[in-house]
Amino acid sequence: MKVYVANFGRQNYEWPACRERGTVATMNAIDAQKYWEANDREGYVATRMAKDTTAAGKKPTKATASRWFNLMTTVAETVGDIWVHKDGDELWWTTSRSDAPTFESKKEPIERGRDVVICHKFCEPWSNRSKKGVPLRWNELHPKAKDFLSTEATLQSLSPLYRDYTLALIAGDDLSQWHDTPLWQNRSETTKKGYAPIKYGSQADKIAYQRASELFEEADAAERMARTAVATTNSANGQTVERVVKKKDLGFPSAAALQDYIMELMGSQEYFCELTNLPLELDEVNGDPAMFASLDRIDSNGHYAPGNLQVVCRFANFWKGASENAEFRRLIEALRSSVNI
Incomplete structure (x- = not known):
């Protein structure tokens, strides 16, 4: 059983029909539907990248368009899965x-x-109460639960940890085994500091500013000192590797220009990691550092320039290292297939 957090169309326009009919739904533009019906992923991705935009009004990246291709398959084939939707102060399932x-x-x-083709898949009547009859109100949820029980994307499959929590919430069971852990307690403490997954343009702008500033500050230091080395330790053999960023390596005239470009990237990626499709997170105190948004060069031998950048989770950037981008994607897909995620 999987647990999906979902929206139903841009601005949720299909949600009233889903709630009334007892369905979950997704849609394709008519000119894209034929590619899905023919199982032509490449054709679908190419047309969506050329003709469609994300909710942020940006052209989708290849990974984003590929994720869209999967949406109708997920909805059409779902059986026995839990679907969750936030509507105002109510959580429905x-x-x-x-x-x-x-x-x-x-x-x-x-x-x-x-003009679209909408796929409706029948489900049990939607409910905004737990199985024990307790209303599921958004403002009463734990702050950590709010991080993963809403999404700006069309749908998101929850990880096993968050899936189990959601199932317990719906069942009306005791949630203390999650709430009493340091991670969840820390999340409660940092609620006022704004830590959250990146879901909105204002949050993305903050990250874009940070990443652009970091690169240009590093490049300025390289110019002043002729050589600024960022040392990293290779855990396998203990060698020290030096990485130097100089202004000639930056294909942007200013930090502001790079900031704007990073904003465009995150909007095109719908605030998901381009390599893993996991949600990107703000880097805040007591957040999950492995999930923080990180700027990655697609070709590690190339420059920080337009067309050679993507925003990924920090751990994915670290794991990828200097590997070929296509090869790393292949390995991620192999891993995803092996564990059915």
């Missing part, structure tokens, strides 16, 4: 059924007004 999905044409009732 349902369980998908084995009934065959339906496919319907519709004109989107929002500003962009695309």
